[in-house]
Amino acid sequence: MIPYTRPSVDSPVFRDTDGQVIDYGNRWDGSPPDDTYSVDTHPERFAPVHIVAEALIAYLCENYDVAVEEGEAVAGDLLHPAYHAVVRAVRLRPNDSACASLTVVFTAYPGVYLHAGLLNDFHYPVCGCDACDSNWQAEADDLERQVLAVAAGNYSETLERREGDPWVGYAFTHTDGASSGGAREPGISRERFDSAEAILMKTPQGWPRWPNTASTS
Known part of the structure; x- marks a missing residue:
């Protein structure tokens, strides 16, 4: 299997009112100014995350045995509706039903939501406000690490x-470490909870690796 490689991306450049390039990700030495909270000056800086998500979908389709469903309806996999308009949604379901599926939702923000497995959603970015000072590179890093961990069977x-x-948790194992988290999750229907519980009881060690396509086996 050929390792995934991030596509070449022309990083957008933004300038402040003085004409200086805004170095997103490195703006604040200490706490951000109070007037930067809840202010989202250049959300378009996250547009390259869409390009990375497209590349990940193409890579997974080429290297793993998956069924692909596309359409706004598959965005219904998310636990909660996206905050912004959905412009594309793609579900990747491994042809081994024991494996976790992935649903990638592109929003007009621009951003990406990822539904992984049964009961966990991840947002890129989680928050794009000026105070949080995230950049597209950091969001793409997280997206790539988490998507590839699911396909590699390193997700639970x-x-x-x-x-x-209910309390919903997750854990990823990456080549350079691990990450985990969890929270109370309101609004899950009893039917969805019971179905997820029955399936997760069968995978106490986490979701298995996706099967490769015949050409990469």
Whole structure:
């Protein structure tokens, strides 16, 4: 299998009112100014994340045995509707039903939502405000790491019944480390919870690796 390589991207350049290039990701030495919270000056800086998502979809389709469904309807896989208009949605379902599926949702923001497995959504960016100071490169890094971890069988989900909303967790193992998290997840229907619980009980060690296509086996 040929390793994934990020496509060449022309990084957009933005300037402040003084004409200086804005170095997103390195703007603040310490706490950001109060007036940068809830201000999103250049959301278009995240447009290259769409290019990276397209490349990941193409790579997964070429190297893994998956069925592809495309259409706005598959954005319904998300636990909660996207905050911005959906411009494209693609579901990649491995032809081994024991594996986790991925749904990639492109929004007009521009940004990407990723639904991985059964009960976890990931956003790129989580927040694009000036205070958070994220850049497209960091968001693309996270997207690539998490998508490739799912395909490699290095992703797991946990689900706990708790009083009130259930607790939904996740864990990724990457070549350079691991990441995990979780939170109470409101709004999950009883049917979706019960279905996910039954499936996750069969995968206590995490989701297995996606099967390769015949040409890359």
